[in-house]
Amino acid sequence: xxxxxxxxxxxxxxxxxxxxxxxxxxxxxxxxxxxxxxxxxxxxxxxxxxxxxxxxxxxxxxxxxxxxxxxxxxxxxxxxxxxxxxxxxxxxxxxxxxxxxxxxxxxxxxxxxxxxxxxxxxxxxxxxxxxxxxxxxxxxxxxxxxxxxxxxxxxxxxxxxxxxxxxxxxxxxxxxxxxxxxxxxxxxxxxxxxxxxxxxxxxxxxxxxxxxxxxxxxxxxxxxxxxxxxxxxxxxxxxxxxxxxxxxxxxxxxxxxxxxxxxxxxxxxxxxxxxxxxxxxxxxxxxxxxxxxxxxxxxxxxxxxxxxxxxxxxxxxxxxxxxxx
Amino acid sequence: xxxxxxxxxxxxxxxxxxxxxxxxxxxxxxxxxxxxxxxxxxxxxxxxxxxxxxxxxxxxxxxxxxxxxxxxxxxxxxxxxxxxxxxxxxxxxxxxxxxxxxxxxxxxxxxxxxxxxxxxxxxxxxxxxxxxxxxxxxxxxxxxxxxxxxxxxxxxxxxxxxxxxxxxxxxxxxxxxxxxxxxxxxxxxxxxxxxxxxxxxxxxxxxxxxxxxxxxxxxxxxxxxxxxxxxxxxxxxxxxxxxxxxxxxxxxxxxxxxxxxxxxxxxxxxxxxxxxxxxxxxxxxxxxxxxxxxxxxxxxxxxxxxxxxxxxxxxxxxxxxxxxxxxxxxxxxxxxxxxxxxxxxxxxxxxxxxxxxxxxxxxxxxxxxxxxxxxxxxxxxxxxxxxxxxxxxxxxxxxxxxxxxxxxxxxxxxxxxxxxxxxxxxxxxxxxxxxxxxxxxxxxxxxxxxxxxxxxxxxxxxxxxxxx
Numbered sequence: 001x002x003x004x005x006x007x008x009x010x011x012x013x014x015x016x017x018x019x020x021x022x023x024x025x026x027x028x029x030x031x032x033x034x035x036x037x038x039x040x041x042x043x044x045x046x047x048x049x050x051x052x053x054x055x056x057x058x059x060x061x062x063x064x065x066x067x068x069x070x071x072x073x074x075x076x077x078x079x080x081x082x083x084x085x086x087x088x089x090x091x092x093x094x095x096x097x098x099x100x101x102x103x104x105x106x107x108x109x110x111x112x113x114x115x116x117x118x119x120x121x122x123x124x125x126x127x128x129x130x131x132x133x134x135x136x137x138x139x140x141x142x143x144x145x146x147x148x149x150x151x152x153x154x155x156x157x158x159x160x161x162x163x164x165x166x167x168x169x170x171x172x173x174x175x176x177x178x179x180x181x182x183x184x185x186x187x188x189x190x191x192x193x194x195x196x197x198x199x200x201x202x203x204x205x206x207x208x209x210x211x212x213x214x215x216x217x218x219x220x221x222x223x224x225x226x227x228x229x230x231x232x233x234x235x236x237x238x239x240x241x242x243x244x245x246x247x248x249x250x251x252x253x254x255x256x257x258x259x260x261x262x263x264x265x266x267x268x269x270x271x272x273x274x275x276x277x278x279x280x281x282x283x284x285x286x287x288x289x290x291x292x293x294x295x296x297x298x299x300x301x302x303x304x305x306x307x308x309x310x311x312x313x314x315x316x317x318x319x320x321x322x323x324x325x
Numbered sequence: 326x327x328x329x330x331x332x333x334x335x336x337x338x339x340x341x342x343x344x345x346x347x348x349x350x351x352x353x354x355x356x357x358x359x360x361x362x363x364x365x366x367x368x369x370x371x372x373x374x375x376x377x378x379x380x381x382x383x384x385x386x387x388x389x390x391x392x393x394x395x396x397x398x399x400x401x402x403x404x405x406x407x408x409x410x411x412x413x414x415x416x417x418x419x420x421x422x423x424x425x426x427x428x429x430x431x432x433x434x435x436x437x438x439x440x441x442x443x444x445x446x447x448x449x450x451x452x453x454x455x456x457x458x459x460x461x462x463x464x465x466x467x468x469x470x471x472x473x474x475x476x477x478x479x480x481x482x483x484x485x486x487x488x489x490x491x492x493x494x495x496x497x498x499x500x501x502x503x504x505x506x507x508x509x510x511x512x513x514x515x516x517x518x519x520x521x522x523x524x525x526x527x528x529x530x531x532x533x534x535x536x537x538x539x540x541x542x543x544x545x546x547x548x549x550x551x552x553x554x555x556x557x558x559x560x561x562x563x564x565x566x567x568x569x570x571x572x573x574x575x576x577x578x579x580x581x582x583x584x585x586x587x588x589x590x591x592x593x594x595x596x597x598x599x600x601x602x603x604x605x606x607x608x609x610x611x612x613x614x615x616x617x618x619x620x621x622x623x624x625x626x627x628x629x630x631x632x633x634x635x636x637x638x639x640x641x642x643x644x645x646x647x648x649x650x651x652x653x654x655x656x657x658x659x660x661x662x663x664x665x666x667x668x669x670x671x672x673x674x675x676x677x678x679x680x681x682x683x684x685x686x687x688x689x690x691x692x693x694x695x696x697x698x699x700x701x702x703x704x705x706x707x708x709x710x711x712x713x714x715x716x717x718x719x720x721x722x723x724x725x726x727x728x729x730x731x732x733x734x735x736x737x738x739x740x741x742x743x744x745x746x747x748x749x750x751x752x753x754x755x756x757x758x759x760x761x762x763x764x765x766x767x768x769x770x771x772x773x774x775x776x777x778x779x780x781x782x783x784x785x786x787x788x789x790x791x792x793x
Binding site: 014015018019022023026027035036038152153155156157158159160161164167168263266267270281282285286288290293296297300301304305308 | 606609610611612613614615617618619621622623625626629632633716720723724727728729730739743747750755760764767768771772775776779
């Protein structure tokens with residue numbers, strides 16, 4: 001088992017290097033630091049000295065990958081590639097373009113993100129699976145048909161409308177909870193309710209339908225026929241056999257999401273002014289702060305890969321048919 | 326003088342491909358059978374009618390030209406305006422040019438906010454001014470407006486019903502001629518749904534659409550059906566113009582990524598070994614970069630590029646168009662991995678099948694095996710993923726435009742409309758119409774696409790048969 005995990009982790013290294021090279025190419029080769037400086041300082045009327053100064057403050061004035069003027073190891077280390085890309089591997093994100101410590105910001109902003117995503121995931125799983133099971137139980141009846149139609153209709157509405165509608169209805173008209181914002185400590189709960197509910201409602205259509213199909217597929221399998229043939233009641237077949245076996249794909253599907261919970265939801269956070277990593281990213285995109293965007297790209301890929309590794313491990317734990325080789 | 330944008334060229338290329346495919350599929354039974362299955366579903370056919378309307382509008386909006394100015398220059402040659410219009414603009418000329426000064430509610434005759442109006446006797450009052458076009462021909466809007474709207478709607482309904490009935494009669498007559506039966510017989514079959522295709526659903530959808538169109542047609546000449554926005558532009562016009570953007574994103578993205586996904590998926594599954602490893606590595610790496618961030622980074626790059634090469638773009642429209650194409654490419658790069666993985670898995674299975682082994686034993690080349698034996702047998706996966714991706718991409722456009730990494734802000738798109746309307750929701754009273762219009766137009770398109778794609782998926786996916 002341990003050697004399997006080690007192998008999976010080793011396999012992740014070339015992928016991370018790939019991500020790193022791609023982001024480096026995007027941000028420093030296709031788009032030189034000069035362009036970035038010009039963009040930050042205003043496109044037209046900008047002097048060369050101002051660009052030089054801007055680059056110097058951020059360490060972008062070094063050679064790209066090979067510093068021929070420096071001594072021994074410095075030839076490699078004293079370059080943009082080493083300073084800005086290699087250091088990401090030890091999670092040293094450096095400073096953002098306006099001088100803030102990115103690692104500190106991330107460690108602070110991670111918690112509000114989690115405060116939204118964790119309840120959303122748990123409540124969502126519970127309600128979507130219940131709805132899916134109900135529709136599967138009533139398959140072929142009017143309950144099922146109208147449920148599926150409702151799902152398709154809800155799927156066809158853009159998530160933006162759920163957010164705007166929720167804010168307007170619950171926040172502005174009914175005054176139940178604050179429209180947006182965040183607070184420290186337990187006060188934060190009342191700010192998290194609306195985003196969680198909106199996220200939940202927005203996902204109902206697609207997820208319920210997905211779980212319904214999953215359970216229906218499971219119900220078409222041979223062991224279900226056997227269970228019915230030996231005279232088990234339909235409820236028991238559904239909850240003991242179908243549900244338990246359906247959990248395997250559900251669990252492994254959730255595991256891949258777990259690490260990405262840290263990143264938060266871009267849209268929900270920026271709409272509800274939650275100071276999490278999602279809105280951090282959006283702000284960085286709007287302010288064209290390349291250092292933050294670069295760090296978030298790297299962090300996102302790391303978390304995604306961790307999710308993949310966890311999925312593989314959980315497969316081997318849950319499903320005895322999967323062999324380690 | 327015609328102008329061809331890059332996306333226009335791609336759209337017509339796509340159209341040619343679809344027409345070509347239709348002719349090809351007509352002669353091949355295995356391709357015809359699933360589509361016949363789709364055609365038997367009433368809901369799918371209604372959705373197809375709605376989609377067709379959107380597509381026609383989108384195509385009309387893709388024929389661009391420089392309009393000729395009225396006055397020729399002193400040598401008698403026609404002078405062309407620098408403005409770029411589409412055929413759709415020509416049809417909606419009134420809507421486009423009848424702009425108010427600022428916000429006005431749907432079907433209103435007065436502006437939304439009070440202004441200081443100078444009266445004939447020189448005194449000034451603060452009141453809601455009359456609109457320049459909305460209900461401008463009414464003498465006394467307070468009493469005349471509602472009856473006028475009702476009358477026009479009624480005329481619209483009559484007109485819709487009239488055209489609908491003509492279509493129905495024409496249809497019955499044509500079918501009667503084709504099937505050598507009398508008209509009454511055909512009519513009964515139509516109502517009882519005993520024809521080969523659920524024509525009743527199609528005709529019903531067409532009639533409903535006709536009635537809605539004629540009501541809007543009757544009203545839009547004298548009112549702003551969906552109101553006007555901050556700069557006084559008609560919301561209906563914006564929503565209709567946004568159709569092209571939505572369709573381009575939904576279709577061109579798939580077109581761009583399809584060759585890559587198919588080639589890579591087939592190669593990985595067929596050759597296995599190091600080719601498989603490289604391709605798997607490629608898509609895992611691309612997949613692990615968060616899609617939104619990749620898009621954001623690329624759009625930032627494009628902005629820098631445009632900033633540096635400003636002189637190369639002759640018009641704002643061309644710049645916006647390049648950005649649209651670029652967005653399609655980037656969305657394609659982030660979304661081809663899913664299809665590629667599916668194709669790889671399927672090809673891994675197919676390469677062991679007897680006919681592929683036989684072809685190999687006969688010494689058929691690898692490329693030929695992939696094209697003739699593997700590709701036709703994975704086409705159903707490609708077809709399903711094309712239709713399933715479409716609605717997701719239309720929705721994604723709105724979200725991306727909201728975070729300013731979508732289409733150009735100067736381009737008409739539902740995302741930009743929603744983005745603009747966001748702040749208007751905070752006004753009191755609320756300016757809701759621009760949001761409502763984009764909601765309705767987007768919802769109809771996505772709903773139709775979802776319903777249609779469900780039918781296509783059920784018809785093409787052998788695994789799903791017998792479940793629903």
